[in-house]
Structures are given as C-alpha cells and as structure tokens.
Amino acid sequence: MTLQRQHSEAIQEPSTPPGSLRSARDDALVSFEKVGKSFGAATALRALDFDVYPGETLTLLGPSGCGKSTALRLLAGLAQPTSGEIRWNCAAAREKIGFVFQEATLLPWADVFANVYLPLRLAGVARRDAAPRVSEALELVGLAQFPRALPRELSGGMKMRCAIARALVMRPALLLMDEPFAALDEVTRWKLNDELLTLKARLGATIVFVTHSVLESAFLSTRVVVLAAKGGGIVDEIAVDPKLKRDADFRLSSEFMSVCRRASQALQRAMSGARP
Amino acid sequence: MIAARRLLIAAAPPTLAFAALLALWEGIVRFYGIAPYVLPAPSAIFATLVEERALLFSSAATTLLVALEALALATLCGAALALVMSQSKWLERTLTPYAVMLQVTPIIAIAPLLLVYLSPAQAVLVCAFLVAFFPILSNTALGLASVDHALLDLFDLYRASPWKRLIYLRAPAALPQFLAGLRIAGGLALIGAVAAELAAGSAGQGAGLAFRIVEAGFRLDVPRMFAALTLLSFMGVAIYGALSLLTHVALRRWHESARTRSG
Numbered sequence: 001m002t003l004q005r006q007h008s009e010a011i012q013e014p015s016t017p018p019g020s021l022r023s024a025r026d027d028a029l030v031s032f033e034k035v036g037k038s039f040g041a042a043t044a045l046r047a048l049d050f051d052v053y054p055g056e057t058l059t060l061l062g063p064s065g066c067g068k069s070t071a072l073r074l075l076a077g078l079a080q081p082t083s084g085e086i087r088w089n090c091a092a093a094r095e096k097i098g099f100v101f102q103e104a105t106l107l108p109w110a111d112v113f114a115n116v117y118l119p120l121r122l123a124g125v126a127r128r129d130a131a132p133r134v135s136e137a138l139e140l141v142g143l144a145q146f147p148r149a150l151p152r153e154l155s156g157g158m159k160m161r162c163a164i165a166r167a168l169v170m171r172p173a174l175l176l177m178d179e180p181f182a183a184l185d186e187v188t189r190w191k192l193n194d195e196l197l198t199l200k201a202r203l204g205a206t207i208v209f210v211t212h213s214v215l216e217s218a219f220l221s222t223r224v225v226v227l228a229a230k231g232g233g234i235v236d237e238i239a240v241d242p243k244l245k246r247d248a249d250f251r252l253s254s255e256f257m258s259v260c261r262r263a264s265q266a267l268q269r270a271m272s273g274a275r276p
Numbered sequence: 277m278i279a280a281r282r283l284l285i286a287a288a289p290p291t292l293a294f295a296a297l298l299a300l301w302e303g304i305v306r307f308y309g310i311a312p313y314v315l316p317a318p319s320a321i322f323a324t325l326v327e328e329r330a331l332l333f334s335s336a337a338t339t340l341l342v343a344l345e346a347l348a349l350a351t352l353c354g355a356a357l358a359l360v361m362s363q364s365k366w367l368e369r370t371l372t373p374y375a376v377m378l379q380v381t382p383i384i385a386i387a388p389l390l391l392v393y394l395s396p397a398q399a400v401l402v403c404a405f406l407v408a409f410f411p412i413l414s415n416t417a418l419g420l421a422s423v424d425h426a427l428l429d430l431f432d433l434y435r436a437s438p439w440k441r442l443i444y445l446r447a448p449a450a451l452p453q454f455l456a457g458l459r460i461a462g463g464l465a466l467i468g469a470v471a472a473e474l475a476a477g478s479a480g481q482g483a484g485l486a487f488r489i490v491e492a493g494f495r496l497d498v499p500r501m502f503a504a505l506t507l508l509s510f511m512g513v514a515i516y517g518a519l520s521l522l523t524h525v526a527l528r529r530w531h532e533s534a535r536t537r538s539g
Contacts, residue, residue, distance in 0.1 A: 101426045105427050109451075
C-alpha cells in the first residue's frame with residue numbers, strides 16, 4: 001500500500017521544474033542519458049539511453065559483457081558513470097532502492113531473521129521495532145517458518161527468497177535484480193518467477209531485472225530492452241502488454257512466443273555485434 | 277550416549293598407540309639396562325615429575341603465564357594493527373615490511389639484544405609477544421581483506437557507517453582467519469617464551485621451565501630434563517586444545533572448517 005502511494009507521489013511531484021526541455025521523459029522514474037562507464041581501458045557501457053517508468057517491470061536482456069549488470073550498479077549508485085548523466089525524477093525512489101544480487105550473498109554467520117533484519121539494523125532500527133517488518137517480509141517470500149535457519153541450511157531457492165526478503169524489508173520503491181535466478185534450476189526458477197510476479201502485484205514496486213534468459217525476460221516484463229555486446233547500447237525494445245495474465249497458460253500463449261521470438265532475434269543481432 | 281561412544285571409538289586408536297609406544301620404551305630401557313642419565317624409562321620420568329613437582333610445576337606456571345600474557349598482548353596488538361592496516365593501503369604498505377622483518381628474524385637471535393635493554397622477565401615476555409604477534413596480524417589482515425565483494429556492495433547500498441561495516445560484516449567475516457592465526461600464535465608464544473628463557477638463563481625462584489631444562493642438563497639430570505620437556509609439551513598441547521575448542525565453539529554453527537561433512 002505504502003509503495004503504491006509513493007509511486008503516485010512520484011508521478012505527481014516530478015523533481016524537474018515545469019517547462020523543462022525533457023518534458024517527454026518527465027514521467028520517468030529515472031533516466032539514463034548517454035551514460036557511459038569504463039574501467040580503465042575497458043569500456044563496459046557506451047552512451048546508454050533508457051528510462052524506467054513507475055510501476056513497470058523492465059528487463060535488461062543481453063549477452064555477457066553487454067553492460068547490463070553495470071547499468072544496474074549505476075542505477076543503484078554502487079558505481080558512478082564516467083560519462084553522461086543519470087537523472088532522477090523521484091528522489092524518494094532513489095533513496096529506497098532494493099538490490100538482489102546474482103548470488104544470494106547472505107551473511108553466513110547470521111540466521112534468516114538476522115539477514116533480513118540487516119538493512120533495518122544498518123538504518124538504526126531497533127530489533128524490537130523491526131521484528132514485525134522482518135516477519136512481514138519473510139511471510140511475503142514464504143520463509144516465515146524458518147527465521148532461525150542459517151544460510152547453509154537453505155536450498156538455493158530459499159537462499160534467494162531470503163535475499164529478496166532482505167531487499168523487500170526496506171519497502172523499496174525500486175527493486176533492482178541482477179540475474180537473481182541464474183544459478184537456480186529451471187523448475188525453481190519458474191517457481192520464483194511466479195512468486196516475483198505475485199510480490200510485484202502485491203507491492204507495486206518498480207522492478208528492473210537483468211537476465212540473459214529470453215524466457216525469463218518475456219515472462220516477467222512489461223518491457224524488454226535488449227542490449228548489444230560490449231556495452232554498445234540498445235538493439236531492440238519490446239513492450240509486453242501489462243494486462244496479460246502471467247500464469248502457466250501465458251508461457252504457452254502466442255503473445256509469449258512472439259515476445260520470445262523477437263527478443264531472440266534481437267539477442268542474435270546483439271551477439272553478432274550489431275549497433276543500434 | 278552415542279556421542280560418548282563415538283568419542284571413545286575416535287580416541288581409542290591414538291591412546292592405544294601412545295600406550296604401546298611407552299611400553300616399548302620402558303621395555304627397551306629395562307631389557308638393555310640403559311642408565312637413567314642416558315635414557316630414563318617413562319616410569320622414571322613420571323617418578324621425577326611427582327618427586328620434583330613443587331619445583332617443576334612452579335616453573336611451568338611461570339612459563340605458561342608469560343606465554344599467555346604474551347598471547348593476549350599479541351592478540352590485542354595484532355588484531356588492532358590489522359584493523360588499522362585494512363583501513364589504508366598506504367599504511368599497510370608502510371608497516372608490512374617491519375612485520376615481516378620481525379617474523380623472519382629468528383627470535384633466539386633477538387633475545388640477547390633484548391636482554392641488554394630489559395630485565396630477563398620483560399625480555400621473555402617481549403620475545404614471546406614478538407613471535408605470536410605476526411600470525412595474528414597477517415591472518416586477521418587476510419580475513420579482513422577477503423570479505424565477499426557483493427556483501428560490501430550491499431553495505432554500500434544501505435550506506436553503512438565504517439563502524440557498522442566493521443562490526444556487522446568485516447569482523448565476523450575475518451573471525452575464522454583470526455582464530456586460525458590465534459591457534460598458530462598460541463604455540464608460538466610458548467616457543468618464544470622458552471627461547472627467551474634459554475637465552476636469559478635466569479635462575480632463582482621465578483625461573484621458567486626452559487631454564488630448568490638447561491640447569492638439569494648441566495647436572496646431567498636427564499630424567500628431570502625429560503620431565504620438564506614432558507610438561508612443556510603438555511602445556512603446548514593444552515594451549516592448542518583450548519584454542520581449538522574456542523574456534524569450534526565460535527564457528528561450529530556456520531563455518532565449514534568447524535563442521536563435519538556428514539553433519
């Protein structure tokens with residue numbers, strides 16, 4: 001509920017002044033404007049342009065080394081662009097970012113509760129005050145039964161659920177996910193895809209999801225952005241009707257297939273070194 | 277019940293082997309009638325331990341106390357310096373050569389110099405400290421440096437203060453390495469104390485166990501040498517055992533090193 005309210009605030013109160021030249025993109029939560037990132041001599045991203053709109057599930061799809069993870073890190077503020085600009089239209093969203101890494105990256109010495117409590121603890125929230133929020137987050141990901149379990153006692157899928165709960169406990173307006181399910185088996189991945197959509201429906205957060213899986217991107221997204229190899233930029237952008245019901249039938253539907261086909265074609269072009 | 281039985285089964289072979297070794301030793305000494313000043317039988321060593329317990333045990337207490345003091349000091353200083361060094365690459369580069377130099381210079385060669393400046397008791401403490409210091413420093417530094425980068429990112433994301441980053445992430449992450457260093461340092465502290473006692477050669481009421489060995493050597497009191505040596509090795513084993521237990525208790529819940537594979 002809170003999240004949805006934040007989003008409507010975000011739309012109503014853009015931080016850019018009225019009459020700005022960028023009026024077409026003012027409804028974006030955040031915009032990448034010719035953002036480049038290089039590490040020494042290596043270029044991870046060349047002049048990337050894209051927007052993230054409130055409430056959408058945007059997937060960045062691309063071959064290894066296309067800069068999709070770098071883009072996500074820049075979005076999270078974990079790295080700074082070497083050129084271009086990241087323009088935030090919603091300061092609140094910038095402050096409330098949840099990040100789910102490729103690995104679950106849990107504290108191995110801390111149990112599930114303590115791992116999910118961590119962001120609140122770092123924010124100075126007392127354990128007693130945090131407990132209801134931690135329980136709520138654990139409930140959301142289906143780990144309510146295991147607050148005392150240690151990470152090593154959890155399966156890969158449960159670890160990832162714990163990591164997602166940790167991101168959710170701060171009630172993020174923007175949830176960034178960097179190939180979170182890449183290391184999981186297909187069955188678990190599908191299950192977590194379903195769960196993520198359920199969570200999304202309940203929380204209404206904006207999600208930016210990085211993956212190299214065409215199927216995953218087509219199933220989860222309302223918009224798929226396919227990036228070219230070597231940080232070359234956007235090859236294709238595919239909108240998926242947000243009204244479509246994402247269930248088992250969707251995986252077999254012609255809409256799903258056509259998104260997959262178009263994304264695959266774009267991915268092929270991306271890998272062959274096509275420039276937008 | 278099952279745990280006790282498992283422990284018994286695990287402990288039986290080494291205990292039996294040790295008993296067999298002692299029996300063989302005893303047998304050979306008796307069979308060939310070897311003189312006690314050449315090689316005392318285990319029974320004679322044990323008898324000496326009992327007879328001269330007042331002298332030997334008070335010396336053992338002196339040595340053990342110094343070794344433990346040095347270990348405590350080394351733990352404090354080593355961990356603190358590792359922490360300081362982890363904050364700045366510049367400091368690390370500046371200080372590491374000295375730490376290495378201290379470590380590679382044989383302590384037995386430093387001891388005579390220390391005896392020039394310090395009283396024997398102080399010199400022994402400093403020697404033991406110097407050898408115990410390095411493994412704690414280097415292991416703790418390694419532990420602090422090998423924190424999962426994704427976790428560091430996570431703490432960045434939530435804008436954790438350096439202090440919170442230390443207590444919630446880096447210190448617990450460094451704990452296994454630190455404890456491994458502590459186990460090594462425990463044995464080394466005893467070695468350092470003994471080396472310094474040998475160099476100091478101080479006699480009298482407060483003399484350590486190493487001095488008792490030297491003293492007994494001069495008198496060709498070989499059983500007493502063996503008795504003192506036995507005590508020393510028991511002390512070493514006790515320190516190692518205690519620190520291993522500490523490691524196990526601290527890490528058994530989460531760290532692979534403290535867990536059995538079937539568990």
